[in-house]
Amino acid sequence: MKRMDITIDDIASELGISVSTVSRALNNHPRISDATKQKVLKKAKELGYKPGLSDYGRRLTSLGQIVALVCPHLNNRMYRTALEKLQPALLTKGIIVSAFFTENRSEVEKQIVNKLIEIKPAAVVLSTAVDTNDYSHFNQLIDAGIPLICFNRVNFDFPVPKIIADNYQGAFSAASKLIAGGAQRIGVIVGNRRCHIYEEIVKGIKQAVYKVGRAWRPEYVVNCNLDHSSVEYAIEYLFSLPEPPDAMIVGRPQNALHLVHRLKERNISVPNDIPVVAFGAFEYNMYISPSISTIEADSNLMADELLAKVEEVLLSDGEQVTASTIIIPTELFVRGTSFR
Template sequence: MAKVYTIHDIAIRLNISKSTVSRALRNHPDVSKDTKAAVFEMAEKLNYQKNILASNLASKSTNLIGVVIPEIARQHFFAQALSGIQKVAKEKGYIVMVCQSNEELQEEINQVRALVNSRVAGLLISLSKETDTFGHLQEALDRDIPVVLFDRGTDQIEVSQVTVDDYKGAFDITNHLIHEGYDNLAHLSGPMSLSISQKRYQGFIDALKSSGKNTAEAIVYQCDNLSLDACEAVDRLLSQKKKPDAVFCMSDYMAIQVIKHLKDRGIKIPEDMAVAGFAGDPITELMDPQISTVEQPAYDIGVQAAKRLIMEAESDDRETLGFINRVLPTAIIPRSSTVKKHSN
């Protein structure tokens, strides 16, 4: 049986590192033209291209990046983040494989294991709302596959993370509602298993505290199904003895659903109740009324996460490289769903 040549064989013959061979074969811009030419010449001489699958298995990785997200439908954020990931991957010679966990831990585990078995060079993951164990991520790390979390992170496992300042975004949008003169604020949170839900809730509470409001009386309703609990949440808000005059929603999609149900019940926005969201989805500008929101740099999150993952995947000394926890800023966009018409 003919010998199956690998990246290792090319590296030995050219007296260069395996990582340099790998980058050259991916046409990486960091590798000189002369080195690329030598690598491709040796690969052809060793009949490397005809044995690429076997050599991938032998060298333990491919030029694939695995991405696992909770969902893409109704999620402009993840569509934008994926665009950023794709841009960086293409520039660096990688191919992106995208999987959805559908907000289920078991599906996330299945997808991660499938990607690991496909010898991906690295994993980019935004955790599902059910994820409370991280053995599947540790399995990838144990097989020398770097993992970078984006958007939804955790402090339960030591990996690099790229997120936004969920706390400050929530704090700022709540302050906006207070400064507009709303007195009885409510918050519709996401599942508290998510770090983003915890941070946005804390930002809401701390903004109330800083304005001298009694947080013990704060109206908070947890929507475990994110957007799907909006109808029940509206019913609960309207059943309060002292109805809230403003509500900060965990997400833009939730805010859209809340506005729909409020309108169905004859509630005027913002005259009877103001509504704010979080994400910066462009659809919020097309709604009537336009929805105040917290803008997230979704595209940049994807770019930063992909750059970090590729840096770790191509590093010859990940231990020295260490891990990063990059937090990107948010910005509030006040619109007519919360801004009162002040008289001159």
């Protein structure tokens, strides 16, 4: 079979494997075995395959040749890595990745989504704003026939593909370690309780508390927008309780920095008096003391999975893609703010 319009569908058919496996193999995805990669590359060369727009069928003729990445900002390594992976891989196929930043504000998010419905991109990758409570604008996106992939911050009500970090296990591991170190009252500052990330964090901490036979005390959990003023309020509230926390888990490393500063003003030592752990990578850790202990998912692995899912959506030619959920493991990195 030698012709000019060989696609990865042809390679998949010849080898008897799925199109998504071929796509992953050609993009050197870490979860595809070396044997499969070699088999795919050999068959691609044999058939005279040349990557190009023909792989993406009618979707790129009926919709824009743009994939939209909608996320809060690029300060988070996870979003930056996603953009760095998507852009070069898709650009070689004639597809541009455009990033749109919500600034963690739901009203900005709605404006962006409404404009994207007009533009009709080939696909939208979305991580919701921290204060989003009304998700109707995403339903409008789906109703418009624009493929949606949820990434990191997701809503499980949407029947779309999702790539998330295992925040439940990360929270459980961190809380268990804090409890083993002597913590009796873990204070928690996280985002919107309707957001999957923060719901799972609280569930993980709660399970660690239950595991040692203690009662759950919800007054030690503050849900907020994780901006400066709301975190300031959360700190003031928690440390005005009759029995203040003796350990803290917070939603972002920046919140941990804020917290450490405020505790220092109260003559509370971190980690000797109160250990602090935050969710998410923090690239400035090497420049601060004490450095922040963090719970992180591998941003490269999340970006690899995202790229594979975007490829699958673009190759679907308008057909429904399975609304699977890919969960990436998290790891606890113990640094200067923990453990006693």
